[in-house]
Amino acid sequence: MNQYYPKIFLLSCFLVFLQLLIFDRINLFGFMNPSIYILVLITYRYDMDQFNFILIGFLLGLMMDILSQSAGSHSLSCVTISFIRPLITKFSIGPNYEDFSNPISSGILISNRVLYYLLIIILHQLILNSYSYFNWIHTFTILKLTIANSIFTFVVIISFINLFSAKE
Amino acid sequence: MQWLLSFILRYKNLFLYLFFVSIILSFSYFQSEYHKSKIYKASIIASGLASEPLKNLTSYFRLKKINAKLLEENFHLKSLLIDENYKSNYEYEKIDSPYSLILGNVIKNNISSNRNIIIINKGGSDMVEKEMGVIGSDGIIGIVNQTTENFSSVLSILHKDIKINAKHKKTNAFGSLFWEGNDPDKVTLSDISIINKINVGDTIVTGGMSSYFPEGIPIGKIVEFKNNGRYYLINVKLINNMTNLNNVYFLKNKYKSEIESLYK
Numbered sequence: 001m002n003q004y005y006p007k008i009f010l011l012s013c014f015l016v017f018l019q020l021l022i023f024d025r026i027n028l029f030g031f032m033n034p035s036i037y038i039l040v041l042i043t044y045r046y047d048m049d050q051f052n053f054i055l056i057g058f059l060l061g062l063m064m065d066i067l068s069q070s071a072g073s074h075s076l077s078c079v080t081i082s083f084i085r086p087l088i089t090k091f092s093i094g095p096n097y098e099d100f101s102n103p104i105s106s107g108i109l110i111s112n113r114v115l116y117y118l119l120i121i122i123l124h125q126l127i128l129n130s131y132s133y134f135n136w137i138h139t140f141t142i143l144k145l146t147i148a149n150s151i152f153t154f155v156v157i158i159s160f161i162n163l164f165s166a167k168e
Numbered sequence: 169m170q171w172l173l174s175f176i177l178r179y180k181n182l183f184l185y186l187f188f189v190s191i192i193l194s195f196s197y198f199q200s201e202y203h204k205s206k207i208y209k210a211s212i213i214a215s216g217l218a219s220e221p222l223k224n225l226t227s228y229f230r231l232k233k234i235n236a237k238l239l240e241e242n243f244h245l246k247s248l249l250i251d252e253n254y255k256s257n258y259e260y261e262k263i264d265s266p267y268s269l270i271l272g273n274v275i276k277n278n279i280s281s282n283r284n285i286i287i288i289n290k291g292g293s294d295m296v297e298k299e300m301g302v303i304g305s306d307g308i309i310g311i312v313n314q315t316t317e318n319f320s321s322v323l324s325i326l327h328k329d330i331k332i333n334a335k336h337k338k339t340n341a342f343g344s345l346f347w348e349g350n351d352p353d354k355v356t357l358s359d360i361s362i363i364n365k366i367n368v369g370d371t372i373v374t375g376g377m378s379s380y381f382p383e384g385i386p387i388g389k390i391v392e393f394k395n396n397g398r399y400y401l402i403n404v405k406l407i408n409n410m411t412n413l414n415n416v417y418f419l420k421n422k423y424k425s426e427i428e429s430l431y432k
Contacts, residue, residue: 050181058188062195071200072192079192083185131196134206 004048012040012060020067023156031145034153037064038124039160041081042117047101050086057082070132077127081120088123092116104161117157122150239415242305243271246417253384257376267382270294270418272302272320277413279352284324286310288416291318301380301419307387307407308332309416311380320418325387326352326410333375334387339364342375345387345404352410355388357402362395372404379424 015037023036040060044053061075068074081088089097092115093108100107103116125146133142176183196203227234247269254265272294276287290296292315302309302322310322311330323330326347334345334357343360357372370390376383388404421427 051184054181054184054188058191061192065195065199071203072196075192075195076189079185079188083181134203 004045005052008040008044008056011043012037012056012063015039016060016063016067019064024068028152029148032148032152034149034156035121035124035128036153036156036160038078038081038120038153039157041078041085041124042120042157043103043161044082044085045101046089046098046103050082053085054079054082073128073131076131077124080127081124084123085120088119089116092119104165106165118150118154121153121157122146125150125153239271242415243269243417246303250382250385250419254382257383265382266422268420268422270296270420272296272416272418274413274416275319277324277410279324279326279411282328282349284326285313286322286324286413286416288320288322288418289318290418291315291320293317295420296320296418297420299380299424300421303381303385303417303419304408304413305415308374308381308385309408309410309413312418322416324410325355325406332381332387333377334372335375335383336360336364336366337371337373337384339366341366342377343400343402345372353406354391355404355406357404358396358399360400360402362398362400364400366390366393366400366402368392372402379421379427381419382421 019035019037023034026033037060041057044056057078058075061072061078064070064074064078065072089103093100093112104113108116126142129142129145129149193207197207198204250267250269251265254267255263270290272288272290274286275289278284278286286302286309288296288302296312296315298312298315300312302312308325310324310327311332312320313323314321325332325345328347328349330346332345333342335342341360341364343357345355345357347355360366368390372387372390374381374383374385374387386407388406391403391405393400393402
């Protein structure tokens with residue numbers, strides 16, 4: 001179990017660099033960029049401590065913020081997601097979600113898993129864009145970016161998960 | 169102490185989250201000018217919302233103190249006004265006003281009879297003497313009738329036996345002011361000669377011929393007037409509301425006894 005955190009750390013660093021070097025430069029249709037780094041938040045095991053999870057969320061977001069020179073929107077969205085993830089999980093998978101230690105375990109119904117991914121992705125995008133724009137005038141832009149980026153992120157993340165699952 | 173510790177441990181995730189959010193907010197504050205202005209604006213609104221009820225609450229408890237301070241300020245300003253008013257009547261000589269003020273508080277006021285008397289909480293020990301003039305915040309109130317150690321009784325302007333020297337402000341025509349005993353806000357001015365031109369709405373002020381009041385303290389405004397052959401009979405509406413008096417000022421004239429000795 002103690003080896004899990006170095007793994008998470010390495011995964012985080014890898015995903016952040018991947019995000020900054022590749023996925024932030026896609027600009028599909030001029031504005032769509034997937035947030036691949038939240039794979040860390042999605043795949044963090046259920047049987048691990050949530051206190052550490054919030055800490056990881058914060059460090060992940062801070063890393064993104066510092067390297068992409070944004071004003072704290074990544075940190076806020078990551079910390080919030082890591083804080084409310086038990087609620088999201090309870091809502092999407094059910095109250096007995098702790099029976100599964102791994103969020104990408106094949107024992108979870110595919111519909112529940114999709115709902116779980118979607119909720120995390122959409123909420124993350126919503127908080128990220130709302131905090132970046134931080135103005136009611138830009139509500140339409142925030143919604144547009146949230147929906148478009150969520151779909152794109154979902155597609156990329158599902159491909160990633162399937163890629164790694166196939167390897168296993 | 170233990171319950172505090174267990175409380176913190178129970179909600180440690182929430183506390184950690186809030187701690188990080190505050191760090192993120194401060195990070196945004198220093199990182200981005202846009203977020204800085206937004207956070208600053210939000211903090212102003214929040215502090216405004218929080219401080220206003222608090223201020224309302226505390227200001228309620230400070231009212232008494234504020235009131236006392238305002239009274240003191242009013243007293244000072246009134247003294248200055250009387251002084252200036254007096255000086256302006258003597259443009260060519262420099263004369264200091266002989267009047268000084270003593271602040272008092274009405275403790276009993278009557279308007280129901282023909283001869284109304286006001287009791288005030290200042291008496292002989294506060295240098296209040298018989299036959300001093302009494303003014304209110306806007307105009308004249310009456311004349312001191314009797315004093316005891318701590319109280320004094322004042323013949324209200326609404327007293328049938330009192331007559332006050334008054335003048336028409338525009339023409340300086342003198343007359344005599346008295347109350348007929350009807351409305352508590354109306355008095356009558358008589359003995360103004362018809363050679364003077366007067367209008368409804370003109371101001372009536374004290375004449376300064378008596379030693380009770382200095383010249384030029386407002387009394388009221390003309391509501392209607394009748395031509396009585398040689399003199400006008402003028403109905404004057406008082407500026408002071410005699411039914412809700414609270415703080416009054418005694419006018420102490422330091423030359424009063426000197427002037428009165430000449431009448432004898």
